[in-house]
Amino acid sequence: MENISNKVAFITGGGSGLGFAMAKSLSEAGIKVMIADIEERALEAAKNFFSEKKLEVETTLVDVTDRNSLEKAATKTEEIFGNIHILCNNAGVGINGNIRNLTYQDWDWVMGVNLNGVINGIQTFTKRIIRHGEGGHIVNTSSMAGLIGIKGLSIYNTAKYAVVGMSESLVQDLKTHNIGVSVLCPGFVNTRIYASERNRPSSLNQEVPKKDNPDKMKKKGDQQAISDEVLQNVIEPEIIGEMVLEAIKKNKFWILSHPEFKNLLTYRTEIISQSFDAWREFLTRSDKDG
Numbered sequence: 001m002e003n004i005s006n007k008v009a010f011i012t013g014g015g016s017g018l019g020f021a022m023a024k025s026l027s028e029a030g031i032k033v034m035i036a037d038i039e040e041r042a043l044e045a046a047k048n049f050f051s052e053k054k055l056e057v058e059t060t061l062v063d064v065t066d067r068n069s070l071e072k073a074a075t076k077t078e079e080i081f082g083n084i085h086i087l088c089n090n091a092g093v094g095i096n097g098n099i100r101n102l103t104y105q106d107w108d109w110v111m112g113v114n115l116n117g118v119i120n121g122i123q124t125f126t127k128r129i130i131r132h133g134e135g136g137h138i139v140n141t142s143s144m145a146g147l148i149g150i151k152g153l154s155i156y157n158t159a160k161y162a163v164v165g166m167s168e169s170l171v172q173d174l175k176t177h178n179i180g181v182s183v184l185c186p187g188f189v190n191t192r193i194y195a196s197e198r199n200r201p202s203s204l205n206q207e208v209p210k211k212d213n214p215d216k217m218k219k220k221g222d223q224q225a226i227s228d229e230v231l232q233n234v235i236e237p238e239i240i241g242e243m244v245l246e247a248i249k250k251n252k253f254w255i256l257s258h259p260e261f262k263n264l265l266t267y268r269t270e271i272i273s274q275s276f277d278a279w280r281e282f283l284t285r286s287d288k289d290g
């Protein structure tokens with residue numbers, strides 16, 4: 001989207017962390033922003049922050065796992081600002097733990113927010129953006145964990161890989177409607193993701209065996225393939241906010257904020273490529289045997 005001035009953005013999980021930083025960057029660039037979040041206190045703080053700065057930002061209480069609440073928030077946003085052009089599907093929660101300790105409640109909560117939340121955002125907003133015909137852009141927040149499997153992150157990996165796959169498909173589907181798509185895959189960013197349980201609904205809160213402590217895991221580097229250097233590079237959310245703005249303006253698909261992961265990803269791709277060769281050899285051999 002070359003011309004972003006006066007466009008309207010809807011940012012889920014915009015009350016804190018990456019979403020809040022996106023709201024800052026986008027509103028400072030002249031975009032009207034609706035911040036949607038489940039955390040009332042964060043919304044109140046955000047409202048005060050942006051009204052002091054006299055930026056066009058509104059807030060609304062939303063649970064991305066609740067389709068009706070998203071639908072109502074979309075209508076409210078259109079009533080306040082008019083047509084919505086930009087959707088940042090960013091709300092997310094983190095959970096660490098070996099698969100042996102994880103429960104159905106853990107799966108339901110994390111998949112509910114990190115994957116169903118994105119699906120609900122796409123379903124609620126894409127048709128609205130197509131309908132007004134003015135074009136738009138969708139930014140889905142995945143993670144480096146959407147590209148690399150990490151020990152102790154099975155649920156998070158599952159959701160974030162799905163978000164990458166969905167985005168790779170959507171970018172093709174939406175091209176003809178003049179809607180760009182980006183997928184954001186950060187490494188570690190200095191946010192409150194490690195306190196995600198603060199937003200866990202009581203219905204999915206069960207007394208469960210203690211999970212691995214995420215901070216401890218992070219320091220310990222509980223993924224042999226990930227070096228300490230990679231784990232220690234924690235960046236500030238404001239950098240991500242600026243990268244998201246750039247991706248929207250220049251229609252860039254991949255938003256990759258942590259270049260130190262490149263080697264690991266290249267290694268993964270090479271292993272897959274080598275496996276093709278090994279299996280091709282097997283197939284040839286089987287043919288001969290048969």
Ligand SMILES: NC(=O)c1ccc[n+]([C@@H]2O[C@H](COP(=O)([O-])OP(=O)(O)OC[C@H]3O[C@@H](n4cnc5c(N)ncnc54)[C@H](O)[C@@H]3O)[C@@H](O)[C@H]2O)c1
Binds near residue numbers: 094
């Ligand atoms: N911080 C990191 O290191 C990192 C790395 C890669 C990806 N991410 C992703 O970035 C996104 C933002 O996370 P963050 O790091 O800013 O964490 P954060 O906890 O600071 O912010 C997440 C926001 O999402 C909101 N939220 C949680 N559940 C919600 C729900 N059901 N409905 C609506 N809002 C809800 C929270 O209230 C919070 O404001 C997430 O998708 C996360 O998976 C974070």
